[in-house]
Amino acid sequence: MAGRLNVGAIGLGRMGRVYAQNLVRRVPNARLVAVADPKADLAEQFAREFGVPKWYKSHQELLSDREVEAVVVVTSTSTHKEVVLDAVANGKAVFCEKPIAMSLEEAREMLQKVEAAGVFFQPGFQRRFDAGYVAAQKQIEAGVIGTPVVLTSTSRDPFRPPLEFCDPKVSGGLIADMGIHDFDVARMYMGDVKSVYAVGCTLAYPEMKSVGDIDNAIINMVFESGALGAVHLSRNAVFGYDIRAEIWGTKGSLQIGYHRQTPILVMTKEGITHDAVPYFMERFESAYLVQIQDFVNKVQHGGKPAVTGVDAVAAMRISLAATRSLHEGRIVEIVAERQRDRQRASTADSKPTP
Amino acid sequence: MAGRLNVGAIGLGRMGRVYAQNLVRRVPNARLVAVADPKADLAEQFAREFGVPKWYKSHQELLSDREVEAVVVVTSTSTHKEVVLDAVANGKAVFCEKPIAMSLEEAREMLQKVEAAGVFFQPGFQRRFDAGYVAAQKQIEAGVIGTPVVLTSTSRDPFRPPLEFCDPKVSGGLIADMGIHDFDVARMYMGDVKSVYAVGCTLAYPEMKSVGDIDNAIINMVFESGALGAVHLSRNAVFGYDIRAEIWGTKGSLQIGYHRQTPILVMTKEGITHDAVPYFMERFESAYLVQIQDFVNKVQHGGKPAVTGVDAVAAMRISLAATRSLHEGRIVEIVAERQRDRQRASTADSKPTP
Amino acid sequence: MAGRLNVGAIGLGRMGRVYAQNLVRRVPNARLVAVADPKADLAEQFAREFGVPKWYKSHQELLSDREVEAVVVVTSTSTHKEVVLDAVANGKAVFCEKPIAMSLEEAREMLQKVEAAGVFFQPGFQRRFDAGYVAAQKQIEAGVIGTPVVLTSTSRDPFRPPLEFCDPKVSGGLIADMGIHDFDVARMYMGDVKSVYAVGCTLAYPEMKSVGDIDNAIINMVFESGALGAVHLSRNAVFGYDIRAEIWGTKGSLQIGYHRQTPILVMTKEGITHDAVPYFMERFESAYLVQIQDFVNKVQHGGKPAVTGVDAVAAMRISLAATRSLHEGRIVEIVAERQRDRQRASTADSKPTP
């Protein structure tokens, strides 16, 4: 079959398998030609089950496969830098699940290499591809709500992760781990953030204190435009997965999100009841598919990535600033740091590329 | 790859392509090995696009393909009998989109052959596989609403079909064309129907009178249990596709259905607005997949079909009785006819199978 | 205080007290000057509690009170004829709670006397004054939904009345007792009814069979315009009071009604739950007030009654026809009888008034 993009999938954990399966089954113009995972058995088993021709233990092997045109990187965050830089060095187009790096420094280095190599690079922010978030963007662009002046973005998980994954040294802490999606959403609708202030607590799962993480946070934001924002993060939406955003404009407002999973109401003497969205796979099943489809389309037919490395760095910067605000109990100005970045970037631009 | 069922798809119209694509991409334990369509170009093009190894112009060719274990029949209703009987003669497991035949006589003949041959046969009623309808069934079985005493089932299309498809000689008329799903739902929750009374009108699209069809109908039902039912059918839910059911029991009630497609509210001085479900492909996308997955699972691993030929005949019988009620302006008793069927069937059972 | 209408309230049962209290407290341009109830103690007690100057045991006493300009009749249905005729004879403006009479013959006789005397007469149909039903009427008049072609109207009680009140000899049976509101709503939006067909059952409260009543009914209607309608009546909406209507037009549709009483959602692992409207006093509290306010306004300042005796008779006629349909198991044509009425009426019109 002609006209398909040959893709390799690196990392076959839970999310990695979602991406890989979507590429096999639901992205018509992609062909998953290879998978790689340090657990070689897992890679082979997946390849056999889904008819993927080649499987590798190391990402380097996959990246040196000349047939592979683009890669989807869904490894643990700590390996993103190495894998992405290797992919860039091999001239592959790269999709990299969020967060793209463990630190801003890593991220900046990755982006410099990406830019220098001129390869296609897209970080994963699936909310940007969710029908509700997309529709909101269109309404805003159509002027339906006038000028946006306030944003709220909410992410609430139905339970906490295992304690080992709560450890901020692994996860970056609640704000970075969960909030990065909300900060990206915030930028999409409202532009860049000027300052943040975060408060947090560990009241729902006191045992999380042992690893140094919190279970709830509220982050105030002031955007460069002067507009306001708030991000709410929680691990104890025990009824289900609660993802929402509101954008308040001068002529109207938008509310994104929903709570009911199954279209049925049960009406008894105990009340009128429905169920809830269980978790992120149910909530964003379509968004993950649309996102990777968009990546394949853009790589294949040209076009800028819908989400850029600059977006990923910007969201990281906010989440790190908010985390610092939480720890230091103070308002953190982001704008200065961003300007420093820009200067650095423009200096880099003026240099001859290697 | 071992462990897959080899399936052939007969008929590649709009719905046929949906089934075929689901089989290619989203039913892991199926392998679509052949497609057939009288438009040979269409069959070849689909096969090439989706990597189906074989394509045929006639269903007989496909059915004589020894590799094909099961077939999905989505041809025009007028050909169902011939295709299904040929499939049965070739010992294939058969999934046949609703309605399975043009008349009760045809349907009965098909079922006799199916039973005689002992092949797996499943008619298409995708609502039975929709999450809302499935959840309702579970709630009823769990006793949550006590004994069901009243059912309402609603199907409203956002527009009328082209006039040529409205012609009752082709479609069977509004009640048979749309209502058969509702009558099947009615039986699923409430058991068999004793009598029906239907009223109809042609007020939204007067031009439909030229072909002899109506645009709205309401059908009253009395079930054999003494319970009551109502089916509402319409072609002028101009805002969208409106599929609902309610089951009222002695201890509670259930309401199935939803209206909003995209999870966003737009709030302006004009009011608070959301969109609607556009049409049946959006509403039942998952149900179509779950249905064909269930067919493949049962054929492969054994088990009775989730929907049987008897179900298809019973729903047809109600829709035909309701159509007769509409035309003759009288209450139609169904029970007598069904008993006649049963006698006929039991006589058949006592005969030695050929 | 000048400018108030002097009103007398006849009948101080549950609903009578609602009307009387509204007149005392919430209708600024009314003065409740007298109450009457066969239970003289009750009348005196109410009068003292609410500062009503006069109280009577018999309605005749109240009606002969020259100060009383208008009366609100909320006695048992079997006495409506006598009380209304006495009120008419005394030249009082009359508000009479539904149903206005035990039979069409009684109702017709009452209306003839009302017309002959030229007094203001308004039957009680509070749904016409509910904000949702009023808004629907405005939308229809504004052409928002085009031509209405289908109506559904639903009334479901959370429990059955005491058996003695279920007795059709007292209540008229489920269809007359509950359905009369729905039939009035049907006429308001869709015009007169041509034929009805009703089915019923007694499955939720089998003990109701002992008094000859049913607990659920579905009534099909064909309107004179050719449009269709359905009325759903039930005594077993055990979760609460379920009042709804839908009007389906050529350009859109309207849905009237709501289920949640208290504005709070409870979200736990058991699901997302809210309460329900308990019963008619909560659902129609405002409508009862708006209705009696409108009566007082019209009597005081002139204007036709928002609901007329003709409306009351028409709704009764449908409910009686539907009851007959239920008992006789056949479709009942209403139009002939209504034409007979009209002829009778026009004959009456041509006679000199007594």
Added chain:
Amino acid sequence: MAGRLNVGAIGLGRMGRVYAQNLVRRVPNARLVAVADPKADLAEQFAREFGVPKWYKSHQELLSDREVEAVVVVTSTSTHKEVVLDAVANGKAVFCEKPIAMSLEEAREMLQKVEAAGVFFQPGFQRRFDAGYVAAQKQIEAGVIGTPVVLTSTSRDPFRPPLEFCDPKVSGGLIADMGIHDFDVARMYMGDVKSVYAVGCTLAYPEMKSVGDIDNAIINMVFESGALGAVHLSRNAVFGYDIRAEIWGTKGSLQIGYHRQTPILVMTKEGITHDAVPYFMERFESAYLVQIQDFVNKVQHGGKPAVTGVDAVAAMRISLAATRSLHEGRIVEIVAERQRDRQRASTADSKPTP
């Protein structure tokens, strides 16, 4: 009529008239015996219209009326102190609309006098009497959501007040003017606040800058328990009046509020639309009635006020701290100031009362 409380109403502006009318018509055990307003004409006119026996120009006249047992003070905030102290001096029970004073100093002085005189004193916080907020309190007390760990409270107006009322010298500014209700709600569910941080903007109505007010604010709170809170205030919910609260606990969460005013959905090709709650009188009509009924009941039959002067001071303190946070761009600790208050109070307690 025996058993009624004789009440005087001071101030007959928009809200004052609401209270006065409720007392006349809808609080059975109250008798509004006198009204006072500096606009003597207004007082007389209201008294004549509503049958209030006495009317006065000055509040002192009303307060020296021996028949008056309790007063409802709904004058402009700048006069609250004087009126309340005069009422206290006359031994009247006092209901005083929020905010009770222009400054914490004023409020503290008032409370000292109230306590010293031992009179009944209740500040107005009608949300505490709204069905949704009351139901939430009961759910929390019943343990349904476990321990509350996060609160959000939202107040959004559909338009800005006239500029002269926006002037912070008159209104106290957005945070004090609107937020005091949210801060009171916060305390009701979560206890006392430890620190606040506020951000604000003036983007929807730039002309408000001319008087020094903002049109949107978000306030972060940390409660003494360690729990978190956020208050959202806005003047540009142009679609309607948006009042909500959420309480997130360890076992579940509660969402208070609603958007639709009229129970009707309009469904056309443009979408599915409903209206919104217009403004506070529609949203809190019942709550205002229940609140003043509760005041009358408690004064008449004994019992502590449902809301106390301490509550009023505490909510003021938070709103002032949040306003300071906004102006100074820093986190403001409230706890120290509150402790100072407590010491002062306990010192006062140990003194002999005058």
